[in-house]
Amino acid sequence: MQKTIWITGGSSGIGFATAKKFLKNNWVVVISSSNLEKLKKAKKNISNENHIENLHILKCDITNKSEVKNTITFIEEKIGKINIALLNAAAYSPNQSQEFDIENYELLINVNLKGTLYCINILKDVMKDRNNIIAIVSSPIGYRGWPTSGAYGMTKAAQLNLSESLFFDFKKIKIQIKVINPGFIDTEATRLNSFKMPFLKSADFAADKIYNGLVFKKKFEIYFPFLVVFFVKILRILPYRLYFYIWKKIGNF
Ligand SMILES: NC(=O)c1ccc[n+]([C@@H]2O[C@H](COP(=O)([O-])OP(=O)(O)OC[C@H]3O[C@@H](n4cnc5c(N)ncnc54)[C@H](OP(=O)(O)O)[C@@H]3O)[C@@H](O)[C@H]2O)c1
Numbered sequence: 001m002q003k004t005i006w007i008t009g010g011s012s013g014i015g016f017a018t019a020k021k022f023l024k025n026n027w028v029v030v031i032s033s034s035n036l037e038k039l040k041k042a043k044k045n046i047s048n049e050n051h052i053e054n055l056h057i058l059k060c061d062i063t064n065k066s067e068v069k070n071t072i073t074f075i076e077e078k079i080g081k082i083n084i085a086l087l088n089a090a091a092y093s094p095n096q097s098q099e100f101d102i103e104n105y106e107l108l109i110n111v112n113l114k115g116t117l118y119c120i121n122i123l124k125d126v127m128k129d130r131n132n133i134i135a136i137v138s139s140p141i142g143y144r145g146w147p148t149s150g151a152y153g154m155t156k157a158a159q160l161n162l163s164e165s166l167f168f169d170f171k172k173i174k175i176q177i178k179v180i181n182p183g184f185i186d187t188e189a190t191r192l193n194s195f196k197m198p199f200l201k202s203a204d205f206a207a208d209k210i211y212n213g214l215v216f217k218k219k220f221e222i223y224f225p226f227l228v229v230f231f232v233k234i235l236r237i238l239p240y241r242l243y244f245y246i247w248k249k250i251g252n253f
Pocket residue numbers: 008009010011012013014015032033034035036038039060061062063087088089090091092111115137138139140181182183184185186187188189190
């Protein structure tokens with residue numbers, strides 16, 4: 001039987017590339033985002049792909065509780081039981097001026113944190129006892145506080161912590177929790193960055209890693225590219241003095 005994946009934030013970047021990868025492998029794919037026009041455009045761009053009839057687009061702003069509930073109910077009742085929910089949608093706004101902007105904090109908390117929680121809140125009842133997967137797209141920036149990344153990094157750190165916590169708790173209700181930590185991937189979001197991103201990879205590269213990690217592997221964390229993220233993992237365990245010293249040397253922070 002065909003399996004179904006729901007990808008939030010599937011209109012562009014990593015979400016859209018992952019949608020194409022699952023589609024190619026004959027999954028039923030539902031992509032949602034807050035902007036229906038963007039979703040339509042994304043679908044049109046791949047209208048010649050095989051299995052395009054298996055791609056569904058649904059408007060779902062994850063900050064809107066009732067839209068989230070209606071979307072999940074619609075997928076389950078009209079499209080197919082969700083085997084994988086890829087909670088990928090996020091807002092991103094680099095803080096080059098390093099000013100504390102409370103509105104930016106609020107925006108990122110609403111989308112990246114509350115929005116993700118609204119999805120999980122409905123999915124936990126719907127996916128219960130099916131041994132299927134909820135995968136949360138976080139970021140290695142969540143391992144530790146980086147300069148200029150207070151708002152975004154905080155939401156990603158919270159998602160990481162949440163995933164670890166729910167990994168234990170959702171075992172009891174037979175839902176597998178996974179976390180995805182990509183390095184720098186070339187997308188609309190990262191094109192806003194003003195610095196040169198080391199080891200930048202394409203969204204298709206990310207999609208391959210996510211597909212293999214979700215479909216073939218049992219690991220809790222899917223991270224890539226290996227060397228870059230491994231390096232960031234080492235930063236995670238350094239004592240503060242050394243950690244701060246490295247940032248001072250890198251960019252005089
Ligand atoms: N690119 C990287 O280097 C990188 C690295 C680590 C982690 N990540 C993570 O990967 C994920 C995807 O990022 P990306 O780089 O592919 O960015 P992107 O191209 O900007 O995609 C973000 C997606 O989220 C959707 N979105 C934004 N606000 C939404 C809302 N309120 N409700 C529903 N959907 C919403 C956007 O669509 P609409 O505008 O149509 O709503 C878009 O489809 C994010 O969680 C990001 O934090 C990215």
